[in-house]
Amino acid sequence: MSVAFSEGARAEFERLLTRYPDRKAVILPALHLAQKEFGFVSDDAIVYIAGLVGTSPAEIEGVATFYTMFNRKPVGKYHVQICRNISCSLLGAEHLIEHISEKLRVRPGETTPDGKFTLTKVECLGSCGTAPVMQVNDEYHEHLTVESIDRILDQLP
Numbered sequence: 001m002s003v004a005f006s007e008g009a010r011a012e013f014e015r016l017l018t019r020y021p022d023r024k025a026v027i028l029p030a031l032h033l034a035q036k037e038f039g040f041v042s043d044d045a046i047v048y049i050a051g052l053v054g055t056s057p058a059e060i061e062g063v064a065t066f067y068t069m070f071n072r073k074p075v076g077k078y079h080v081q082i083c084r085n086i087s088c089s090l091l092g093a094e095h096l097i098e099h100i101s102e103k104l105r106v107r108p109g110e111t112t113p114d115g116k117f118t119l120t121k122v123e124c125l126g127s128c129g130t131a132p133v134m135q136v137n138d139e140y141h142e143h144l145t146v147e148s149i150d151r152i153l154d155q156l157p
């Protein structure tokens with residue numbers, strides 16, 4: 001099934017082209033746009049962006065897989081990305097990951113059957129000074145504890 005940007009996203013893409021003189025420099029922002037538009041970067045989205053940018057799908061795929069912020073599979077309504085890197089790990093990230101896993105009854109990499117949550121372990125979220133950290137969709141949550149995680153996840157509609 002092929003995909004295409006909505007009119008608004010297409011206009012945004014055209015605007016990006018005017019901002020970046022080199023068409024290839026548009027790949028990264030175009031992937032962000034695709035993820036926002038389609039929820040994840042499917043194989044079809046890769047082919048579509050390659051067509052727009054005028055390069056090969058392999059090149060787009062290389063960029064999409066290099067940057068972990070791009071979801072190559074569909075994710076739930078809330079994408080819970082929890083950092084497992086050194087600072088977070090020293091402050092108990094493994095225990096917190098286990099807690100979320102048990103709470104949501106999914107393993108990292110899985111989505112709850114109702115499609116509400118996807119749990120992903122990620123490398124450094126760039127907020128080591130406030131470890132342990134997780135990101136739920138676009139929002140950062142810092143100095144996590146089991147209690148704060150429960151509060152954050154329980155209040156999501």
Ligand code: FES
Nearest residue numbers: 083085088125128
């Ligand atoms: S190690 Fe977790 S945010 Fe850097």
